[in-house]
Amino acid sequence: MAGASSDSLATARQELDTVLVSGGTQLASELFTALAAVDSSAPLRRALTDPSWSVERRTGVVGSLFGSKVSEDALRVLKTLAGLKWSRTRDYGDSLEQLATTSVAASAERDGLDGLGRLSDELLSFNRAVQESHDLQRALTDPQAPASAKGNLAERLLGNGSAEAKLLVRQAVEAPRGHKPVDLIRGFVDTVAERQRLWIAEVTVARALAPAQQERLAAALKRLFGRDLKLDVAVDPELVGGIRVQVGDDVVDSSLQSRLHDLQRKMAG
Incomplete structure (x- = not known):
């Protein structure tokens, strides 16, 4: 289709x-x-x-x-x-x-x-x-x-x-x-x-998260999405900083890399 x-x-x-x-x-x-x-x-x-x-x-x-x-x-x-x-x-x-x-x-x-x-x-x-x-x-x-x-x-x-x-x-x-x-x-x-996929949070971070950090993140995502989510955490040093979370088609991105790209787009525009 x-x-x-x-x-x-x-x-x-x-x-x-x-x-x-x-x-x-x-x-x-x-x-x-x-x-x-x-x-x-x-x-x-x-x-x-x-x-x-x-x-x-x-x-x-x-x-x-x-x-x-x-x-x-x-x-x-x-x-x-x-x-x-x-x-x-x-x-x-x-x-x-x-x-x-x-x-x-x-x-x-x-x-x-x-x-x-x-x-x-x-x-x-x-x-x-x-x-x-x-x-x-x-x-x-x-x-x-x-x-x-x-x-x-x-x-x-x-x-x-x-x-x-x-x-x-x-x-x-x-x-x-x-x-x-x-x-x-x-x-x-x-x-x-x-x-x-709607029950799995694909998390990308610049550095590995400690167990306590994962627990806090899971709690925050539960408040945001209204349900318990299974975290699938990957480390990407190129992320520069911050965190990127994708649940289904929804993306929550607070990485420094994302903000740099936004700035570059604004400068080019």
Whole structure:
């Protein structure tokens, strides 16, 4: 996904983060069901992405088709996507799939970084089991087998897996959308990893921090970001002084090097 579609997905993620975090697996299930409807109809995909149609007309299509069938939160997601610009008709569905996966990851995130780690491990373990067995690969991709039967088999492979893992694995084998299930699951793992980054503070300092300094920094970052963060500390003597912290896309930079660059830009401007 590139160009306008990439920008639109980023916008949707930002606008809908609160909805996706609170919605969890229930919201994700609704979005996956809506995705099946979108994937089954080329005219619908064109209607939701046609740049010659007004935003009101595109979101009106969403309301008429899904308004009585999904929750307000799911409808908001569908309408938000319909109001954005897409380079290809398929990109609407691809983005809907990613947002649904984000909602699943956010459900696991209620147990913090450990919850996200467990979900990643479950998905990767499932992939390893499938890749080690040709019989499983054939069973899970057999075009003659009912989708529900493949989903049931996938759930049995997970055993006592979490509700989040079961939902994503069932989605991957029942509606692979032209991909191999294991490839789709790798994409799900990437989405989970994006959520994990929000719990890790990448800290760069000019000199190594003493344990007491790390504790004070961890406490300060908790106040700033509202959650406990795992510190990943690296030493870079070229930083000159100060500290640089990155949590996801957020950067807190008080290094002398940064201030020197700012001064140079102002002098050059």
